[in-house]
Amino acid sequence: MADMTVKGAALAAALAGNFADLPIYDRRAECASRDEIRALQLEKLKAQVAWTYERVAWYRARMDELGVAPADIQTLDDVRRLPFTDKSVLRDTFPYGLFAVPMEQVVELHASSGTTGKPIVVGYNAHDMDVWSDCIARMVQMAGVVPGDRAQMAFGYGMFTGGFGLHYGLQKLGCTMIPAGSGNTERHIAMIEDYGTTVLVATPSYALHVCEVGEKMGYDWEKSTLRVGLFGGEPCPPALKAEIESRMHIVCTDNYGLTEVMGPGVSGECLAARDMQHIAEDHFLWEVVDPATGEPVGEGEVGELVLTPLDKQAIPVLRYRTHDLTRVVCEPCRCGRTTARMQKVRSRSDDMLIIRGTNVFPSQVEDVLSGIEGVTPHYRIVVDTQDGLDRMAVHVELKPESFSDSFEAMDAFRRSIEEKLKGVLLVGCKVRLVEPGGIERTTGKAKHVEDLRK
Ligand SMILES: [Zn+2]
Incomplete structure (x- = not known):
């Protein structure tokens, strides 16, 4: 197996097609057969719907109106009998209307910045934090991170899910966290140098800025310990990613997620299929629907992604309309994973x-x-x-x-x-x-x- 701690090793292994050299965090979840995945999803969906119906008045009322009870969920297709959830529901029930556990069990709150009106707030109990950090650990390993890496955070911490989400997941994988936070680019570069940072967590545009400032300071990115860029917070066009990879001599990936269903880590890019992201299917049931009718589109066709988290306890959400447009394929990936892959989101149904x-x-x-x-x-x-x-x-x-x-x-x-x-x-x-x-x-x-x- 190639030594993944060596700069360029993960990218070189991937480029050479040596995907067997790339480690997989949770083989049982990420390499199960399609039948095993679907059976697990159905079992979890039944439990999740019952949990939600029993504990959240808003969903109970909506399901009663639709004449659907938890016992009616007998197949994965029965998910279509459940109500959709839109962002407005989280806003209308602000702050705690959708919470399904007593506040004493909520260990952390996060919020998404609303550009208009109230933000939406989400809560996590200890179980939810465990699932979340597991999804991130899986996703960063897919991106070439290994235990022992030193990961420097350039996201701001605070209420936004990106900072703490990546922090907990990287730590769970076995990385040393360097919680630098946002701002002061020269200090970031000094820290990379002083602490031997190997992973940079940043928005792609900030990573490019770090790259340029470093070049101006005469910092040699090729000799730097930095190996991996984990991007998020904004879309990363392929050309920008390629530019950062060649100038900083690192491998860069981005992941997909949204606060309303968990945060980052819903899906992540592997090094074998770089336009696609593996969905954590043991934790999320996905649907792709026609944004106008809400009906499913054909297999592999583009539509709006709808997500149902399958074991989210503090704030369960059924059929969340992401308004993000993508297509999903289920063929096994060259990296060895069998989980479905969604194409990177490039547009939203609001643009349709x-x-x-x-x-x-x-x-x-x-x-x-x-x-x-x-x-x-x-x-x-x-x-x-x-x-x-x-x-x-x-x-x-x-x-x-x-x-x-x-x-x-x-x-x-x-x-x-x-x-x-x-x-x-x-x-x-x-x-x-x-x-x-x-x-x-x-x-x-x-x-x-x-x-x-x-
Ligand atoms: Zn893959």
Whole structure:
């Protein structure tokens, strides 16, 4: 087995296809057969629904209205008889309305920062903390962390689940925690040097900042002890990850999770399938539904992720609507794990457009454009109506070298993009070619859609 404590070893082993060299934290849970996983999920679902019905008035009332009792849950598909939970439920019952255990048993509270109105608060009893730290330990091992690693935290601690979640899980795996917290980049770099830090927990944009400040200070990342970057808190585009990996000489992964169902660690990226994340299926039942109807989509198709934590005691949540769009595949992974994998979330159902009855996501447009030579990643979708019918236009920005004076050539290029978009979106659209730099840039989240129908 390759020595994973050596810088670059995990990435090198993965790149060489030596996945057997990469350790697995909990083989029983992560490498069980699909039948074993489903049987365990059903057993836990039954118990979880009974626990929730008996202890949480809100769910009891909703289930009574729907005419469903805990005893009606006989198969995993019966989960569809249960009510959905939206973020608003956690807000409306703030602070303790969904709690299922007495406060004396709650060992920790966390909250997610609401941009509007009240935050949502969640509680954990000792059992929940155990499950959570176990999910994280599993997830960080997937990312190449091993017992004995020294992990430096660059997330802020506080009410947000990222800091403490990663802290407990890394400690559970057997790492030495260095709770540096957020801020003071030069101090972070000095600590990496002084303490021999091997793992950095950060947002990807902060990791890039640490990288750049280090370069300016003359710090040699290639000789640094730092081996692994664990990212979270914001989406990590593949290009950013690749850049940090090559400049800092580390392997970087990110994980998925949300405060409402636990925190980080719901799923994590392994080194074999880097666009996908293994779901901790013994703790979470997943569904992928059509965001408009709530009905399941076909196997492997894109839809909204709905999560039911299977052994969450302090604040049980049934069928939580994440509004995150993904697809889930169940084939075994090259890393040896058998747990289902979700594609990294790139868009939310809130971004979905319905064009003449067809669901269209900006990420689909992005995927098509990324496969076309001569266009930039900048685009804008404009939707309006004409004679009561929806119309969609996609403004596509050209690269300087693909500009041509020939009207015929440009028109043929435009039509070829329209054809490609129609093939994927299943609805026609007009493409407008825009000169280089013609699509407005923003420093924050790019605005891709202009819906003039409302
Ligand atoms: Zn894998």
